[in-house]
Amino acid sequence: MRASTQQQRCVAIVDPISTGACVAVEATKRGYAVVAVWSAVVTKDLRNMVPEHAKGLRYHAQVDEGESIEATTQLLRKAAAPHKVDAVICGAETGVELADRLSQRSGLASNGTELGNRRDKHTQQQASRHTCLAYPPSPP
Known part of the structure; x- marks a missing residue:
């Protein structure tokens, strides 16, 4: 029987506290x-x-945020070895911005950082008006 050459998949979870810890448990189970x-x-x-x-x-x-996004990206790559990181997932509100920057810098699926106010609910509703997505109306 040949040894498997398939590499184990790897995810990075930024601030895996509270619900993010549940995500970490489920990822491990999978x-x-x-x-x-x-x-x-x-x-x-x-x-x-x-x-x-x-x-x-x-x-x-485990990796602590570095002095720059470049440093943090390098720390993550080294820590993940021998695996390649397949996704960066935000585990808690505290990690949203770092997860966006880290996933974008790593070339992974990302919300990105182009829109500085992308987390503002009013801005989200305004952007949704230009799509086919349903969205809740703003209160009067």
């Missing part, structure tokens, strides 16, 4: 190597804010 990427705003105490079923989860690696 066979992904998971790298936790911690944004600079997440304290050591916050890192422990995970649901009971996620306590004790062992990550493939």
Whole structure:
């Protein structure tokens, strides 16, 4: 029997606390190597804010946000080895901007960073008006 040459898939989860820890557990169950990427705003105490079923989860690696997005991208690539990162997922509100920058810099599927106010709900509704997407109306 030949050894499998298929490489294990890998995802990076930025700030896997609270619900993000649940995402990490599910990714692990599905066979992904998971790298936790911690944004600079997440304290050591916050890192422990995970649901009971996620306590004790062992990550493939953990990375602290670097001095620049280039440095963080390099740290992630090294930490993920021998795997190639397939996706960057935001695990908590604190990690939204880093996840967007990291995924964009890594050439992965991304919300991107082109629109500075892309997270503003009013801006989202205005952009939706120019698409075929349904969206909730603004309150009067």
